[in-house]
């Protein structure tokens with residue numbers, strides 16, 4: 001037994017010394033110390049050893065294992081140091097060259113879409129502003145014509161911090177904050193996180209992003225809203241995109257509408273993606289309700305305006321034909337690399 | 340809200356449109372159709388036939404050979420294994436080349452199954468006799484259908500031989516699924532939708548007059564109603580029906596209910612369900628003999644009261660729950676569910692019909708606290724029109740008389756605490772055009788509004804909105820009504836005029852953008868994680884017991900403990916993302932995240948607490964939100 005162990009040790013040492021890289025070294029480790037390695041098989045042969053000799057043999061096996069492990073570790077460090085040196089040399093060369101595309105990281109698809117949307121609106125003279133995600137009930141609901149006990153509060157399944165502070169359920173909360181500053185005209189978009197207590201599934205997430213838009217000026221009309229969103233849809237999804245406005249209801253706008261665009265997958269012919277309708281709903285909008293203007297100190301007899309809210313995840317999923325919203329928050333490299 | 344086309348057509352004179360046309364048109368005026376189902380989609384060539392003669396099959400014990408009269412010179416020979424038919428039965432027959440809705444194992448299949456002439460054990464068979472399942476429906480909806488066998492038409496009143504059996508069964512219909520917006524409570528009933536349909540297609544809306552005088556007695560001699568809480572019970576109407584005759588309701592009513600997905604029970608239950616479907620007004624029927632002291636008192640429960648609802652469950656109440664009580668005890672939870680102690684049983688003789696208008700918010704909150712949401716409560720919580728109450732009640736009594744289900748007692752006990760008035764809004768055509776960006780004439784506006792019974796009053800220059808349109812309160816509301824029927828698609832598309840504004844992003848956003856560019860240039864990809872996480876992360880991250888990071892903003896009603904605090908550091912997010920990747924055996928992962936963190940603000944003396952309280956109802960300051968940039972990577 002002792003001879004057998006000595007032989008294993010000698011063979012292992014020779015193999016370690018001759019291994020030329022980290023991978024080869026690892027093969028040696030597996031070969032000798034792994035689950036099916038040579039040393040392990042010796043341990044399995046222990047049942048043939050007389051019981052009184054077992055502790056002695058056991059100790060011998062352990063000594064052998066430790067010796068091999070120690071040499072592997074030392075060799076590994078040497079190899080790694082060499083590797084590092086080699087890489088550093090490479091790096092020096094790398095930096096002088098333009099970055100290769102494949103070495104670059106990838107932006108999150110949500111943000112790629114968001115920046116595209118921002119650029120479209122900045123081009124039309126919109127300022128991008130942000131507001132708090134943990135927000136007073138007042139800005140999230142009351143100032144938007146959703147008084148206490150309004151059923152819309154239930155519908156939106158709000159997360160509460162206390163009875164007057166919520167995680168905002170919509171980026172519309174920024175509307176009132178901007179309006180009450182009294183600087184007119186207003187032409188903003190406001191992207192950011194919003195929260196609703198939906199369980200996670202393929203189309204729902206308790207945390208998501210919205211892009212709110214708000215324009216207030218003298219003589220702003222529903223026709224302007226239509227024109228603006230048509231420009232937006234065509235720039236985002238292509239010139240041949242058609243836009244459909246359907247009457248809808250939101251407490252903070254009147255008249256209100258939901259907007260469908262022609263399905264960009266089938267170009268309106270009907271497919272699985274658009275449930276055969278040829279249309280996909282992308283946003284809600286309307287003329288700012290006079291109560292909302294009044295509450296923020298703007299006279300609805302002089303000023304009027306429109307607002308719209310786009311679900312960022314929704315348009316991102318459509319744009320990239322992603323089926324499952326959960327993918328956006330798992331940060332799997334194989335997913336992120338595709339963008 | 341599901342509604343059958345045939346029911347809508349009853350109220351819309353001359354409506355003639357395909358399902359697709361209906362869907363497109365009504366969606367564009369604001370009642371979105373989410374989908375529809377054609378009941379006869381997979382049915383073809385199915386006629387009414389009578390079995391004239393039955394012979395045994397010469398070579399099969401379980402088969403019989405039927406000679407069937409389908410109104411033509413020659414009888415049809417059909418072989419069947421159905422156990423429930425006999426000579427003289429009138430049955431639905433699918434002819435050679437026709438289609439039924441199920442496969443050979445009687446499971447519903449998309450596209451249906453084609454039936455062909457053929458030989459069954461050597462005997463020619465030219466079609467098939469149909470069960471209700473093969474016609475695409477169920478025994479639930481057609482209670483008279485046999486458990487397992489061929490549907491047999493009523494022998495006293497059979498449809499004509501050779502006529503369309505699908506029509507005879509009322510299956511030549513389309514069921515539309517409408518999405519109703521919360522401002523249009525009136526559209527939770529078929530009548531409300533029909534009114535919208537009439538306006539959309541510019542047809543006449545016809546509603547048959549509701550009238551039910553009843554006998555010479557007086558309901559007030561049978562029952563006294565007191566509303567102790569006038570705020571929560573705006574109106575309570577009651578009528579009495581005696582000499583009840585409880586039996587199945589007629590087929591036409593059963594079909595109507597079936598089209599709404601409501602199972603027929605008996606004439607009384609069916610009438611209340613029918614009225615709820617038609618008007619959106621829930622009703623309740625009490626057995627009058629169980630109502631002690633011949634009186635109804637509407638009042639709040641006491642904290643901790645227990646009550647058994649008619650589903651046999653014991654419910655715990657509190658002082659914000661409104662109860663319907665008699666002279667001694669509670670007999671129902673107002674607007675939510677009646678009590679077991681007063682329910683109508685097969686041998687009830689006299690009933691008390693209730694149609695009431697309760698406070699929507701109160702019903703909504705009570706139903707949430709009790710944990711009982713019913714068809715009735717889901718209607719009440721939207722806030723019903725108090726003028727609907729009496730209309731619905733009288734209509735129910737009219738049905739009682741029409742069906743011969745009992746003798747309606749004359750008069751109504753009507754307690755109306757807060758009378759709803761029509762709302763009036765000044766019609767300002769210039770303002771409406773100015774809001775829409777249109778050039779619609781005043782006359783056209785008046786005509787559009789009239790389609791939905793918003794009537795222009797010449798004398799005052801106002802538009803009068805009926806009580807079922809509680810959503811009409813200002814000029815913008817009228818603008819929407821005008822726009823809906825003018826057509827959103829006809830409104831021009833323009834861009835805002837006025838002074839040009841400078842667009843752009845803030846310095847903070849520019850910095851974030853640069854951070855993203857640099858990180859990506861260096862090979863890092865952008866991750867994104869939730870803003871809330873578990874309070875256990877601090878131990879995991881070895882953050883000391885008394886570290887400031889452990890002071891957090893917590894969510895009162897989180898989705899679970901794992902999502903219950905707002906993050907105060909971005910580490911857990913990035914580590915979780917890395918470990919997700921590691922577990923999926925992704926090599927060499929380099930991630931970054933721009934993560935908002937939320938730091939509670941202590942007692943900040945610089946803030947004017949008084950002002951906060953006044954504006955936001957709390958003295959609490961919002962947490963500090965800060966963007967953190969974090970990198971995480973592993974691999975070679």
Ligand SMILES: [Zn+2]
Nearest residue numbers: 263266271274
């Ligand atoms: Zn499509």
